[in-house]
Amino acid sequence: MIACNRVALAVVFCATLAAGARHLHLDDKYMLNLDITGTGNESRITLDLEVTTAGYVGFGINKFANMTGADLFIGGVQGANLNETYGDDYHATTNGLPTRDVIQNWNVTSASEVNGTTKLSITRFLDTGDAEEDIKIENANIFVIWSIGANDNLEHHDIAGSRQLNLHTADDTNSSGVTAVSVSTLIMSLVAAILRN
Numbered sequence: 180m181i182a183c184n185r186v187a188l189a190v191v192f193c194a195t196l197a198a199g200a201r202h203l204h205l206d207d208k209y210m211l212n213l214d215i216t217g218t219g220n221e222s223r224i225t226l227d228l229e230v231t232t233a234g235y236v237g238f239g240i241n242k243f244a245n246m247t248g249a250d251l252f253i254g255g256v257q258g259a260n261l262n263e264t265y266g267d268d269y270h271a272t273t274n275g276l277p278t279r280d281v282i283q284n285w286n287v288t289s290a291s292e293v294n295g296t297t298k299l300s301i302t303r304f305l306d307t308g309d310a311e312e313d314i315k316i317e318n319a320n321i322f323v324i325w326s327i328g329a330n331d332n333l334e335h336h337d338i339a340g341s342r343q344l345n346l347h348t349a350d351d352t353n354s355s356g357v358t359a360v361s362v363s364t365l366i367m368s369l370v371a372a373i374l375r376n
Contacts, residue, residue: 234328256292264290
């Protein structure tokens with residue numbers, strides 16, 4: 180009975196750790212937390228973007244390290260009182276200004292701009308079913324691309340970049356300097372340790 184209780188506690192502990200988002204620093208001015216939840220057709224990705232800008236924030240995925248063919252989200256906060264949130268789903272057919280998707284799959288769940296830092300929380304299904312304008316987020320390497328606008332004019336960006344990674348497993352070293360350990364590895368180690376006792 181004691182061994183079963185220890186295993187149950189270990190599973191609850193690991194599930195609590197799994198609930199935390201993974202952290203990525205795409206640029207000195209661009210940080211994000213990402214979390215993938217649900218199963219099958221209900222699987223969703225949630226991104227919490229924190230970007231040093233009073234302008235727009237762009238996030239995208241692509242099979243290549245450029246804009247052509249990319250699936251994009253562009254959003255921000257504007258207005259005299261910084262109370263107008265915008266955010267739309269786009270796709271790029273060239274390295275120029277992207278095209279707004281007919282079907283909007285990214286949803287902005289919260290947004291703020293304070294002292295030159297924009298925070299956006301956005302979510303969408305991993306597979307939107309919109310194969311013409313969206314890219315399915317699979318458990319494989321893909322290029323993440325990003326842009327930062329100095330203002331809310333989408334025609335120009337100050338900073339842009341790309342990085343290849345797997346959004347299902349990606350994580351940076353967190354702020355405490357401790358490299359994150361995968362939850363499955365942690366569960367296996369805890370269960371093995373408990374069973375040895």
